[in-house]
Amino acid sequence: MEQKTYQTAFIKDVKTHIKGLSGKEYFTDSSMEYMIMFIPNESVFASVANLDKELIFDALKSKIVICSPLTLLAVVAVIRQSAESHQIYQEAKQIMDLLKA
Numbered sequence: 001m002e003q004k005t006y007q008t009a010f011i012k013d014v015k016t017h018i019k020g021l022s023g024k025e026y027f028t029d030s031s032m033e034y035m036i037m038f039i040p041n042e043s044v045f046a047s048v049a050n051l052d053k054e055l056i057f058d059a060l061k062s063k064i065v066i067c068s069p070l071t072l073l074a075v076v077a078v079i080r081q082s083a084e085s086h087q088i089y090q091e092a093k094q095i096m097d098l099l100k101a
Contacts (some may be wrong), residue, residue, distance in 0.1 A: 011052045018055075022062035033062045036075060042068050 018037065026035055037059065039045040045068035049056060059066050067075050 007047075007051050007068070009020050010095075011055065014052075014055065015049055015058075018062060018064055018066075028100060032079070034065050036072070037064050037066045038072060039066060039068050044068075071093055 021035060021037060039048065045066070048066070056066050065075060
Protein backbone atom coordinates (compact mmCIF):
# COMPACT_ATOMS: atom_id res chain seq x y z
CA MET A 1 0.00 0.00 0.00
CA GLU A 2 2.81 2.40 0.89
CA GLN A 3 4.55 1.64 -2.41
CA LYS A 4 1.40 2.63 -4.35
CA THR A 5 1.27 5.92 -2.45
CA TYR A 6 4.88 6.71 -3.39
CA GLN A 7 4.31 5.72 -7.01
CA THR A 8 1.28 7.99 -7.26
CA ALA A 9 3.22 10.86 -5.69
CA PHE A 10 6.13 10.25 -8.07
CA ILE A 11 3.93 10.38 -11.18
CA LYS A 12 2.25 13.49 -9.83
CA ASP A 13 5.69 15.11 -9.44
CA VAL A 14 6.65 14.17 -13.02
CA LYS A 15 3.39 15.64 -14.35
CA THR A 16 4.00 18.82 -12.34
CA HIS A 17 7.49 19.08 -13.83
CA ILE A 18 6.10 18.63 -17.36
CA LYS A 19 3.50 21.30 -16.72
CA GLY A 20 6.19 23.63 -15.39
CA LEU A 21 8.36 23.08 -18.45
CA SER A 22 5.50 23.66 -20.85
CA GLY A 23 4.69 26.97 -19.20
CA LYS A 24 8.18 28.42 -19.57
CA GLU A 25 9.23 30.59 -22.47
CA TYR A 26 11.91 28.28 -23.88
CA PHE A 27 10.65 28.48 -27.43
CA THR A 28 11.81 31.27 -29.75
CA ASP A 29 11.46 31.88 -33.48
CA SER A 30 14.79 30.14 -34.08
CA SER A 31 14.27 27.16 -31.74
CA MET A 32 12.84 23.77 -32.51
CA GLU A 33 9.19 23.07 -31.78
CA TYR A 34 9.85 20.43 -29.12
CA MET A 35 11.65 20.40 -25.80
CA ILE A 36 13.55 17.41 -24.39
CA MET A 37 12.95 16.36 -20.79
CA PHE A 38 15.87 14.10 -19.90
CA ILE A 39 15.46 11.38 -17.28
CA PRO A 40 19.05 10.26 -16.57
CA ASN A 41 18.20 6.73 -15.47
CA GLU A 42 16.73 3.94 -17.61
CA SER A 43 14.95 2.33 -14.65
CA VAL A 44 13.27 5.59 -13.66
CA PHE A 45 12.26 6.21 -17.29
CA ALA A 46 10.80 2.66 -17.46
CA SER A 47 8.91 3.27 -14.21
CA VAL A 48 7.41 6.48 -15.56
CA ALA A 49 6.34 4.70 -18.74
CA ASN A 50 4.89 1.72 -16.85
CA LEU A 51 3.13 3.60 -14.07
CA ASP A 52 1.29 5.99 -16.39
CA LYS A 53 1.03 4.75 -19.95
CA GLU A 54 -0.43 8.07 -21.20
CA LEU A 55 2.12 10.37 -19.56
CA ILE A 56 4.61 10.27 -22.45
CA PHE A 57 1.84 11.00 -24.96
CA ASP A 58 0.43 13.77 -22.78
CA ALA A 59 3.91 15.32 -22.64
CA LEU A 60 4.09 15.19 -26.45
CA LYS A 61 0.85 17.19 -26.61
CA SER A 62 2.74 19.89 -24.70
CA LYS A 63 5.63 19.53 -27.19
CA ILE A 64 7.87 17.83 -24.64
CA VAL A 65 9.75 14.64 -25.54
CA ILE A 66 10.72 12.54 -22.52
CA CYS A 67 14.07 10.82 -23.05
CA SER A 68 16.27 8.36 -21.22
CA PRO A 69 19.99 7.89 -21.89
CA LEU A 70 19.26 5.34 -24.64
CA THR A 71 16.39 7.20 -26.28
CA LEU A 72 18.27 10.50 -26.14
CA LEU A 73 20.81 9.14 -28.63
CA ALA A 74 18.04 8.44 -31.13
CA VAL A 75 16.42 11.84 -30.60
CA VAL A 76 19.72 13.65 -31.05
CA ALA A 77 20.40 11.68 -34.25
CA VAL A 78 17.00 12.73 -35.63
CA ILE A 79 17.65 16.36 -34.67
CA ARG A 80 21.04 16.26 -36.37
CA GLN A 81 19.60 14.78 -39.54
CA SER A 82 16.80 17.34 -39.53
CA ALA A 83 19.27 20.21 -39.13
CA GLU A 84 21.39 18.89 -42.01
CA SER A 85 18.31 18.52 -44.22
CA HIS A 86 17.22 22.04 -43.37
CA GLN A 87 20.67 23.36 -44.26
CA ILE A 88 20.61 21.55 -47.62
CA TYR A 89 17.13 22.95 -48.29
CA GLN A 90 18.29 26.49 -47.52
CA GLU A 91 21.31 26.15 -49.81
CA ALA A 92 19.19 24.68 -52.62
CA LYS A 93 16.72 27.53 -52.22
CA GLN A 94 19.54 30.08 -52.51
CA ILE A 95 20.82 28.37 -55.67
CA MET A 96 17.32 28.35 -57.18
CA ASP A 97 16.87 32.03 -56.36
CA LEU A 98 20.20 32.82 -58.05
CA LEU A 99 19.26 30.78 -61.11
CA LYS A 100 15.92 32.57 -61.39
CA ALA A 101 17.67 35.94 -61.25
